[in-house]
Amino acid sequence: MEKLKSLTDLEKVRAETQAKLDLRARAGSPEAVVQVRVAMATCGIASGARPVMDFFVDELDKRGISAVVTQTGCMGYCYAEPTVEVQLPGQEPVVYGFVNTKRADEIIEKYIRNGELVEGIIPVNYEKID
């Protein structure tokens, strides 16, 4: 990584990354892909998030769906771990709770492929500050 020597350098990284993240969410574009974020804090991992993340990585690849699977921190829904956020291009992200590999399979087949919501959605119950 090159050192950021000024605010301009920092702004460049911000703009580039933001564009990359937005691009993934923009519908229509060939680079627009599904984003899957698995909550992988200690609590999530303890309730089985790791096999779920592996499942998404392997199965999306096997089934020929282009997607980016990343880890993230705690979403705060401890009662519903493991939690996974899925964002289809051009849509609001949806959080699913109690995701095991069986439900992950359902999410891939129904939601990611066809846009059909499946059981276990956790509605956003907080305000974002940006």
Place this chain on the structure above:
Amino acid sequence: MHLLVCGGTSCRASESALIAESLKRELEEKGLGNEVQVVMTGCFGLCEKGPVVKVMPDNTFYVQVRPEDAAAIVAEHVIKGKPVQRLLYVNPSNGEHVSGSGQMGSFRKQIRIALRNCGFINPENIDEYIAREGYAAIGKCVTEYTAADVIGIIKKSGLRGRGGAGFPTGLKWEIASKNQSYQKYVVCNADEGDPGAFMDRSVLEGDPHSVLEAMAICGYAIGASKGLIYIRAEYPLAIKRLKIAITQAREYGLLGNNILGSDFSFDIDLRYGAGAFVCGEETALIHSMEGMRGEPTNKPPFPAESGFMGKPSNVNNVETFASVPVIINKGWEWFSSIGTEKSKGTKVFALAGKINNVGLIEVPMGITLREIIFEIGGGIKNGKRFKAVQTGGPSGGCLTEHHLDTPIDFDNLVAAGSMMGSGGMIVMDEDDCMVSIAKFFLEFTVEESCGKCAPCRIGNKRIYELLTHITKGNGTLADLDRLRNMCNVIKDTSLCGLGQTSPNPVLSTMDNFMDEYIAHVTDKRCPAGSCRDLMKYTIIEEKCVGCTACARGCPVNAISGERKELHFIDQKKCIKCGACFERCKFSAVLIN
């Protein structure tokens, strides 16, 4: 099109499953079964107005829906595209019907500031943090503001320490900045030890860069070039992610010499704690970092004068730091517009205990316990009755039904006999015995007392013994007086915050639930039915059919009786394990 039906516990209790079925049936009848899907979801955090139905993609929000409303929703909304007015949420401030979720913001009780990035970014990728305005605040500080400006902003924002006592952060920074020295330190207190509190861990695991950035801002403000994070070794994932974050920040030059081309240099290292509760006290924490025993010393001198290695040091909690970059970016006016008069901003709480939606929440100061427990938290598990909530962990106290509508902030909690603490909230229902709860916290304090001063070391042990005595049914009314006296002495004479607050759980349960203490000592009875030694199992003559299930299940052979005849429990042998109660299919075993 999707119809989302809330399947949270309290909406389910008010027939949301039936609503979903009715909606499905209506859709089938109208031949829309394939085009519109009905999906049960988790809790919307609006339990008071449940059951809730949300229509996607137009985000219409219906509240207090009843199964018979399904026909109207399908006929009016799904087919004609007109929202059903009478079921829309009414904005309490202006009495208007609100349909779109964009306008619904007002109903959401949570605002995420410290947790703004948790669950959104990949914590192991600095670029994603930067994409969300990360390191813009330190950039702003080193290019636009003087150190005094930064301190002024933090002071005016009204930010108070999130670790427990709520000392004004800006003031703390100012004192540290005024003490002259060639070397000063910024210390992050990540020694999170309250039972049931885990917000610091979540921030460090989900958004480590926000803490690094804030420490650099603090360093700039007080004139320190070195930061140290004191974190317990029991948090391996947080440590791993912090290490990755520090490495990445150094590679970008966001830590190290001449940050973003300025004259300001700052670097951060980790220090591991062995997981002692007392090391959350700042002087004990500093001693532990220096390699000495984790014991507190008298203040003054405060760490701001003589801290780590005798140099001026500023110690702040993880959550406090996590709020700092946002304040710089969005301005103190914005931050101080949230919260109450003397407690600004938001607070993260860890909800635990007998509550449906166990989890981490961030709410504006001034919210009531009722909103937290019954709306965000989804109410008490299994429909039981709310009894109390313990805030502030082992240093706090319990709040009862009377406090449900008190706005929560630092000062109100102290006035109610508890404290903010680090933000653990343990919810108790009617089955919890308050004497046992006090005993639980005292057991914790006895284990965690460092032993340096006598009141804490010996006094807490004596309190614990007295409480044990009472829960075994051996207490007297005189013991209750002794208990209270001893608590007051420990509070007044202990060296550090641990001892000064450790009797709080006892005092507050005595203040609020004296009747339970009295029942334990005079009637030898535990009203909540949880003190095992005070329980008595008997068999009800009329109900016993002589099936022998209890006798076969008794691990100590305390139950006798012939087949098809009344059974009898020998109280001398009974160990009160409850096996007979669980096995009896005829509810013939009585507990009292």
